Amino acid sequence: MSEQAYIDIVGVTKRFAGGVKAVDNANLGIKRGEFFSLLGPSGCGKTTLLRMIAGFEFPSEGEIRIDGQNVEGVAANYRPTNMVFQSYAIFPHLNVRDNVAYGLRKDRLSRSELNKRVDEALNMVKLQGFGARQSSQLSGGQRQRVALARALIKRPKVLLLDEPLSALDKKLREEMQFELRQLQQNVGITFVFVTHDQEEALSLSDRVAVMFSGKILQVAGARQLYESPSSRAVADFIGSINFFPGVVKGIEGQEIVVEAEGLGLLRAPIAAGTGGASFKPGSAILVAIRPEKLSLSVEPPPGNAITVKGTVLTSAYLGDRSHYHVRIPGREAPVAVSGTQSARSLDVLHAHGTDIYLSVSGSSVILLPPD
Amino acid sequence: MSSERKAAARQRRGVWALGAFAILYLVFLYLPVLFLPLFSFNDSRFIAFPLQGFTLAWYEEMLADDAMLNALGNSLQVGISVAILSTILGLLGAKAVTRYAMPGKEAITAFIMLPLFIPEIILGISILILWSALDFPLSLMTVAMGHTLICVPFAMAVLTSRLDGFDQSLEEASLDLGENAWMTFWRVTFPLVMPGIASSLLLTFIVSFDEFLIAFFLSGTEPTLPVFMWSELRFPSKLPRMLALGALILLASCVLVVFAEWLRRRGVSDAERGGGYGIT
Ligand SMILES: Nc1ncnc2c1ncn2[C@@H]1O[C@H](COP(=O)(O)OP(=O)(O)OP(=O)(O)O)[C@@H](O)[C@H]1O
Numbered sequence: 001m002s003e004q005a006y007i008d009i010v011g012v013t014k015r016f017a018g019g020v021k022a023v024d025n026a027n028l029g030i031k032r033g034e035f036f037s038l039l040g041p042s043g044c045g046k047t048t049l050l051r052m053i054a055g056f057e058f059p060s061e062g063e064i065r066i067d068g069q070n071v072e073g074v075a076a077n078y079r080p081t082n083m084v085f086q087s088y089a090i091f092p093h094l095n096v097r098d099n100v101a102y103g104l105r106k107d108r109l110s111r112s113e114l115n116k117r118v119d120e121a122l123n124m125v126k127l128q129g130f131g132a133r134q135s136s137q138l139s140g141g142q143r144q145r146v147a148l149a150r151a152l153i154k155r156p157k158v159l160l161l162d163e164p165l166s167a168l169d170k171k172l173r174e175e176m177q178f179e180l181r182q183l184q185q186n187v188g189i190t191f192v193f194v195t196h197d198q199e200e201a202l203s204l205s206d207r208v209a210v211m212f213s214g215k216i217l218q219v220a221g222a223r224q225l226y227e228s229p230s231s232r233a234v235a236d237f238i239g240s241i242n243f244f245p246g247v248v249k250g251i252e253g254q255e256i257v258v259e260a261e262g263l264g265l266l267r268a269p270i271a272a273g274t275g276g277a278s279f280k281p282g283s284a285i286l287v288a289i290r291p292e293k294l295s296l297s298v299e300p301p302p303g304n305a306i307t308v309k310g311t312v313l314t315s316a317y318l319g320d321r322s323h324y325h326v327r328i329p330g331r332e333a334p335v336a337v338s339g340t341q342s343a344r345s346l347d348v349l350h351a352h353g354t355d356i357y358l359s360v361s362g363s364s365v366i367l368l369p370p371d
Numbered sequence: 372m373s374s375e376r377k378a379a380a381r382q383r384r385g386v387w388a389l390g391a392f393a394i395l396y397l398v399f400l401y402l403p404v405l406f407l408p409l410f411s412f413n414d415s416r417f418i419a420f421p422l423q424g425f426t427l428a429w430y431e432e433m434l435a436d437d438a439m440l441n442a443l444g445n446s447l448q449v450g451i452s453v454a455i456l457s458t459i460l461g462l463l464g465a466k467a468v469t470r471y472a473m474p475g476k477e478a479i480t481a482f483i484m485l486p487l488f489i490p491e492i493i494l495g496i497s498i499l500i501l502w503s504a505l506d507f508p509l510s511l512m513t514v515a516m517g518h519t520l521i522c523v524p525f526a527m528a529v530l531t532s533r534l535d536g537f538d539q540s541l542e543e544a545s546l547d548l549g550e551n552a553w554m555t556f557w558r559v560t561f562p563l564v565m566p567g568i569a570s571s572l573l574l575t576f577i578v579s580f581d582e583f584l585i586a587f588f589l590s591g592t593e594p595t596l597p598v599f600m601w602s603e604l605r606f607p608s609k610l611p612r613m614l615a616l617g618a619l620i621l622l623a624s625c626v627l628v629v630f631a632e633w634l635r636r637r638g639v640s641d642a643e644r645g646g647g648y649g650i651t
């Protein structure tokens with residue numbers, strides 16, 4: 001892939017016995033010092049891909065290069081990677097100190113040097129004074145930190161993390177997310193982070209690879225994934241979204257004219273995330289709009305926004321914003337709208353059956369290839 | 372009587388019956404065994420009631436019987452070698468079965484377990500035929516080899532459940548931290564399987580120590596203790612000292628079993644304290 005990629009995954013496929021294609025022709029370039037996430041639903045092959053980087057599984061096809069070197073046939077104990085396991089895999093027969101020091105045996109350090117390194121690592125994860133604890137006396141969050149310290153003490157070039165936060169409760173998880181991000185920025189190590197939690201992936205990572213049934217669908221930063229997803233699957237997986245199937249009526253300069261279900265004729269700039277597909281007049285297209293890009297109003301909105309009439313079906317007041325389901329003519333499914341409204345219009349909008357105007361600006365429309 | 376009280380009475384009767392059954396069962400099981408220590412202290416050469424008084428003479432006689440002590444030594448030798456050998460083989464087998472994907476795994480496991488289900492007399496005769504066909508002299512070694520054959524399944528069973536029970540990512544974590552397969556085994560697998568190894572050693576030792584048929588066919592001129600005892604039963608005068616020896620062995624077995632159980636429980640609670648990453 002790209003020149004400066006630090007981990008290069010080139011055409012990697014993994015077939016398990018029984019013909020399961022856990023990873024299907026994955027191509028990926030992870031940059032040095034990047035916080036990179038693999039995001040996807042359960043069973044999409046994230047762990048398998050991570051384990052191939054770690055050296056616990058070997059690709060059926062394709063190759064993996066780390067720092068320019070093909071690691072084919074290199075066993076896990078010779079790779080410049082360290083892993084934080086989903087179960088943490090803390091050695092139950094060793095105390096915290098010995099767990100953290102485990103990987104340093106071969107470095108043949110002096111007692112004092114070893115102690116210094118272990119203390120450093122424990123400090124890094126805020127576990128000072130926990131050295132003598134038996135691993136059975138640790139909470140989930142502490143176990144997670146021990147696993148982190150044990151991997152970081154090796155000063156790896158790449159740290160691999162397999163859903164390290166999924167076993168923690170929500171509050172602790174948010175705390176650890178923040179700490180992980182800080183830690184990564186401090187040590188400057190490349191992190192490859194596996195998660196099925198999209199919010200976690202978007203908030204932590206420099207870039208995210210979205211995986212679906214073994215395939216990598218899109219690699220991009222949080223903003224781009226959200227604003228310009230390249231496919232229906234990605235758009236659907238990241239956040240919530242309304243889909244309107246449509247047909248391309250014509251291309252006029254930088255604008256595309258589409259006839260979409262319930263929206264009628266609309267114009268949108270082509271730059272607004274075309275998903276790389278070249279649209280031709282007459283071909284099918286999918287118009288996608290995020291709920292918060294839609295606005296509701298009682299009066300027709302001024303300007304040249306795309307506007308349709310509809311009725312409020314249901315609404316939910318959430319304080320900082322409200323959720324609505326709006327029925328528009330010519331479309332079966334209600335449209336999801338999320339917005340912050342002025343106090344005065346709230347009363348009206350939250351009354352069921354209110355006739356309203358639904359509008360969206362052309363540049364907020366996402367254009368996707370039909371699937 | 373209300374139906375409720377009838378039910379309660381029925382239940383009481385049930386509990387009572389169950390208790391009686393349990394006691395009968397224990398008596399049936401252990402009474403014969405208890406005769407051994409009882410008569411070993413009885414001041415008479417004849418095993419008959421009424422008891423004649425307390426004596427330690429049979430124990431003295433036993434200690435003076437060189438042939439018997441020699442047989443005991445043989446049995447200990449065989450038992451210890453068999454315990455070590457079959458536990459090592461069982462550990463390797465259990466590791467292979469639980470950690471590596473290989474074709475025909477079920478068939479291989481079944482083959483290793485098979486000696487458990489073949490009557491020992493058949494095993495004994497067939498091994499004897501094999502050795503005589505090869506002109507191989509019978510000795511304690513041939514006994515030990517025969518015993519290893521029937522002890523490996525026990526070791527496999529104990530160790531497989533042990534290895535199955537602990538999180539494989541512990542071994543992966545060790546590899547990931549730079550240790551090779553051997554050091555991983557030494558630093559992670561071995562300490563965690565240790566209680567299993569101990570119970571396998573004890574179990575296989577007891578199976579070998581106690582085994583008669585295979586030893587009978589394969590021991591040649593050096594009898595193990597059960598074979599020796601069987602051959603000495605012809606001489607009624609030697610019976611009391613055998614009771615003395617039997618009583619001592621009984622005591623030692625009890626100590627061993629309690630010790631093995633203690634080890635096993637310690638292993639279990641280790642695993643529990645380990646938060647589920649340990650051993651079952
Ligand atoms: N050792 C294996 N043998 C056979 N199939 C496997 C093996 N490991 C994984 N698979 C299959 O490969 C697919 C991908 O598994 P993987 O563990 O990579 O998913 P994942 O994305 O990590 O899911 P999760 O979020 O649930 O952890 C699944 O269908 C799984 O059943």
Ligand SMILES: [Mg+2]
Pocket residue numbers: 046047048162
């Ligand atoms: Mg996984």
